[in-house]
Amino acid sequence: MSRPGTLTVYRWELRKLRAQKRTYLGLGAAVLVPVAFAIAVAIQPGGPTEVPFGSYVDDTGLVFPLVTLLFGSIWFYPLIAALVSGDIVANEDNNGTLKTILTRSVERSQVFFGKVLAAFSYSIFAILLSGTVATVAGILVSGFNPVPTLSGTIVTPEHGLALVAASLGVYLLPVLAISSFALLLSTVFRNSAAAVVGTLMFSLLLQLVVIIPGLDGLQPYLLSTQFNSWQGLLRTPADWEPIIRAAWVSAAYAIPSLVIALTVFLRRDVAGG
Amino acid sequence: MSEQPPVALRGLTKQYGRITAVDDVSLTVNEGDVFGYLGPNGAGKTTSLRMMLGLITPTSGDARVFGHDPQKSVDALADVAGFVEAPRFYPYLDGMTNLRLVDALDGNDAKSRIAEALDVVELSDRAGDKVGGYSHGMRQRLGIAAALIRRPKLLLLDEPATGLDPGGMRDMRALIARLSAEGMTVMLSSHLLAEVEELCNRVAIVRRGRIVYEGELDELRAAAGLTIRLRTSDDEVALRVLADRRGISDVVRHGAAPIQFRAADEAAIGELSRALADSGALILELAPSAATLEDLFFELTEGEGDAEAEAKRLDEVADLTGGPE
Numbered sequence: 001m002s003r004p005g006t007l008t009v010y011r012w013e014l015r016k017l018r019a020q021k022r023t024y025l026g027l028g029a030a031v032l033v034p035v036a037f038a039i040a041v042a043i044q045p046g047g048p049t050e051v052p053f054g055s056y057v058d059d060t061g062l063v064f065p066l067v068t069l070l071f072g073s074i075w076f077y078p079l080i081a082a083l084v085s086g087d088i089v090a091n092e093d094n095n096g097t098l099k100t101i102l103t104r105s106v107e108r109s110q111v112f113f114g115k116v117l118a119a120f121s122y123s124i125f126a127i128l129l130s131g132t133v134a135t136v137a138g139i140l141v142s143g144f145n146p147v148p149t150l151s152g153t154i155v156t157p158e159h160g161l162a163l164v165a166a167s168l169g170v171y172l173l174p175v176l177a178i179s180s181f182a183l184l185l186s187t188v189f190r191n192s193a194a195a196v197v198g199t200l201m202f203s204l205l206l207q208l209v210v211i212i213p214g215l216d217g218l219q220p221y222l223l224s225t226q227f228n229s230w231q232g233l234l235r236t237p238a239d240w241e242p243i244i245r246a247a248w249v250s251a252a253y254a255i256p257s258l259v260i261a262l263t264v265f266l267r268r269d270v271a272g273g
Numbered sequence: 274m275s276e277q278p279p280v281a282l283r284g285l286t287k288q289y290g291r292i293t294a295v296d297d298v299s300l301t302v303n304e305g306d307v308f309g310y311l312g313p314n315g316a317g318k319t320t321s322l323r324m325m326l327g328l329i330t331p332t333s334g335d336a337r338v339f340g341h342d343p344q345k346s347v348d349a350l351a352d353v354a355g356f357v358e359a360p361r362f363y364p365y366l367d368g369m370t371n372l373r374l375v376d377a378l379d380g381n382d383a384k385s386r387i388a389e390a391l392d393v394v395e396l397s398d399r400a401g402d403k404v405g406g407y408s409h410g411m412r413q414r415l416g417i418a419a420a421l422i423r424r425p426k427l428l429l430l431d432e433p434a435t436g437l438d439p440g441g442m443r444d445m446r447a448l449i450a451r452l453s454a455e456g457m458t459v460m461l462s463s464h465l466l467a468e469v470e471e472l473c474n475r476v477a478i479v480r481r482g483r484i485v486y487e488g489e490l491d492e493l494r495a496a497a498g499l500t501i502r503l504r505t506s507d508d509e510v511a512l513r514v515l516a517d518r519r520g521i522s523d524v525v526r527h528g529a530a531p532i533q534f535r536a537a538d539e540a541a542i543g544e545l546s547r548a549l550a551d552s553g554a555l556i557l558e559l560a561p562s563a564a565t566l567e568d569l570f571f572e573l574t575e576g577e578g579d580a581e582a583e584a585k586r587l588d589e590v591a592d593l594t595g596g597p598e
Binding site for chain 1: 291320323326327328329346347348350351353354355356357358359360361362363364365366370374378379380381421432594
């Protein structure tokens, strides 16, 4: 008999995600939003000039994913991440299935880490899928052309594509922190809707904190700020400071969330179902 | 035979705030037992089973299965399977996939047994359907299949016949009897005395979280005494024969209803039947009253209003059986 563990749980969590409609709701939105944006640009040229790269959407399709990232950071991508991460533990409570899996041959900690890996995998897949679709749709609408950086220089399309890929990677840092927070709420509330809405409220509140007088000094340390850190890559030379800060600030949100969630999960009584 | 009993509860207690759901429960289930954990709804049976499966942490005391503590590791449950309350599965997966999932969480040891288990519980033809469309009885049977694929030495079942139709109940009981005959130890909780009487050799009766009786079912029957219903051709004569007869007590007659009395043993009944024939009171009906054990069960589990009578009865039970613990 092979000893089951975290990877066994992870594989089956992915299998369960594939069988649930909410998975496709999030992934469908991740695909449809950039497609809708590309269609809008195709019908009515001229992008949103108030955001970085917005005024270049008619020049190169490679800025489409960057504009999508900018617009999606307030609630769209946090919502996609929360749809699964906020449900992945609470769903077991809802179905009464925790008792089914916790009385087999895997420890609670292995079940928890398997779920964390699955939630992270979904979030990563959703962001990369959305970015890929935005890139392809953008190229189809505006072409595979050189990309202007935030420093005013122009890079080749190939270099621009690499920067888009790297930007998506950096963008994942705060997204995974949001996933971790959603997992915490999912574990504590044992209710999918409360966890999803709570995560979204948390994300929106972080955006509003800086409006409060005297709290603007907190901005560099807010998770919401880290959603823009990828812009450091689009400077010449690259500005690594916001990216490094995004890494540790995101970790500062994610790790305590996961530690608290794990502690609650290990200690809780499974009394329902 | 392993040295450690399949189940050993010692001082097991679970409190939720000021409510004590399980109160200092100690009991032992021996290898080969079909052990009935009997009590009314809300008596703490399910909470006890959850602690045995490591799902709930006891406030004090401990639950051991085959000598291992399930609170420390699921390894303690290596030889244990079963379910608490209704078995639950992922409604968006089919029955077969649900069993594959739980088997994977056991190390993929039972792949070849899944089809066999589905066959045993007669779900083979619905194995490809999503569990969300299963009836309660089908989920109950899938729960049994999920337990069987582990090949457990101890099967823990919580109200296994709940929600089943009469045919389903009969099949469930037949399956439990068969598994027991094959050597599996079974512990089942139930609020149905008839179910426990039919299946179990030993029983613990729980009331408000406390064990009020633990022992052999036969001993419990003996403690309940043998109440007999009697009709004769001349009940007035029969009453005189019954009066002050050795081994006969608690003689009552209400109007035209049959006489009822308690007999110490079957020998006393045999002597009585001869005495009645000699007296000319011909026996028209002489039959044991089936309600006796049920009466004792209700007294043990509900006798709040007559604490003195309950204490007296418990003393009688203790005298006869050496219990309760």
